[in-house]
Amino acid sequence: MFGSVVVGIGTAGLVRIRDMLAPLPSSAAEKLSVKGFISRRILEEQQGVKQITVEDALSRDDIKVAFVCTENAAHEENIRMFLEAGKHVCVEYPMAMTHKTAVDLWDLAQEKGVVLHEEHIELLTADFKQLKKDVAGKRLEEGFLHFTGGPLKPGFGFPAFSGIARLTWLVDLFGELSVTAASMEEDKENKYMKMTAQLITKEQKPLTWIEEWAPGLPRAKDINFRFDSCTITQLPPATREPVGIFMQDLVLFSQKLLGQVPRDQLHAERRRVLHCLELADRIQQLSLKGSAQDA
Ligand code: NAD
Numbered sequence: 001m002f003g004s005v006v007v008g009i010g011t012a013g014l015v016r017i018r019d020m021l022a023p024l025p026s027s028a029a030e031k032l033s034v035k036g037f038i039s040r041r042i043l044e045e046q047q048g049v050k051q052i053t054v055e056d057a058l059s060r061d062d063i064k065v066a067f068v069c070t071e072n073a074a075h076e077e078n079i080r081m082f083l084e085a086g087k088h089v090c091v092e093y094p095m096a097m098t099h100k101t102a103v104d105l106w107d108l109a110q111e112k113g114v115v116l117h118e119e120h121i122e123l124l125t126a127d128f129k130q131l132k133k134d135v136a137g138k139r140l141e142e143g144f145l146h147f148t149g150g151p152l153k154p155g156f157g158f159p160a161f162s163g164i165a166r167l168t169w170l171v172d173l174f175g176e177l178s179v180t181a182a183s184m185e186e187d188k189e190n191k192y193m194k195m196t197a198q199l200i201t202k203e204q205k206p207l208t209w210i211e212e213w214a215p216g217l218p219r220a221k222d223i224n225f226r227f228d229s230c231t232i233t234q235l236p237p238a239t240r241e242p243v244g245i246f247m248q249d250l251v252l253f254s255q256k257l258l259g260q261v262p263r264d265q266l267h268a269e270r271r272r273v274l275h276c277l278e279l280a281d282r283i284q285q286l287s288l289k290g291s292a293q294d295a
Helices: 011-021 054-059 072-084 099-112 126-135 164-174 245-257 263-294
Strands: 002-007 032-038 065-068 088-091 116-118 140-149 177-187 192-201 206-213 220-227
Touching (some): 002 011, 011 032, 011 245, 032 054, 032 245, 054 072, 072 088, 072 099, 099 116, 099 263, 126 164, 140 164, 164 177, 164 206, 164 263, 177 263, 192 263
Parallel strands (some): 002 032, 002 065, 140 206
Antiparallel strands (some): 140 220, 177 192, 192 206
């Protein structure tokens, strides 16, 4: 069994506790057992699970795994601390706020001989799986993905990082990308943010990615993918799967702990995660350069 601790009791942290208490029967996730949680607040038991201290979690031999579910700005420090202590880490996306940090953390995990896993539930939804099937074999001419939501919570970072799930969609659908331009509009007083990134595929086809965050904006995605043969403007209808997306991710992470995931799959996943963070870095640099020039 892999005794686990959950760090950060927000939406994701509570779901992790819930799923470990009732893992998918006969799946690798049954090998995880939640031993406690860590919070900066003093909290009561959560779903029957007790709060423990960081020192306790780091030193206990029966705790082998940490789930890092804090706001993004605290991910690096938490991951590093648990990896240094020889614990496996599952972190909610994004792993880090720079590409370089993510490379360092992955190197550290390798050095310590432990698993470092970045959750990507957005790739596990029924509608995304159907979209991927629908896109397969088609030649993209031009694409557009506009996400709205918000406002962006403090500590969640630059929109290219907090919105890494949308970027991961684009990379998973269309392959590795390059950034040609990026800009950012911000009205701090009204908590309004709009990031626009211009990307191109290896075949030099343009993709526009917009993240727009403000109070009252609905959480929604608008897509327009024009192919040589047709245009997709809506997510395909797909029947919700019986196994929830966080549970699917938990099973994948547990399979990694048990050494059941093939090396080439691990390699491809690491490459995709690092590629997306590298793109996010570049988008941030270009956006901030543009904002500095405007000022
Ligand atoms: P959240 O705002 O619910 O919680 C984030 C952190 O804030 C936690 O550390 C929590 O302890 C702390 N927190 C929450 N409420 C608090 C309060 N009232 N006072 C003090 N601290 C408080 O965020 P979340 O949605 O759980 O996101 C956590 C991580 O999971 C992020 O990295 C996010 O990108 C990732 N993630 C979340 C989801 C999701 O569905 N929520 C999906 C994918 C990835």
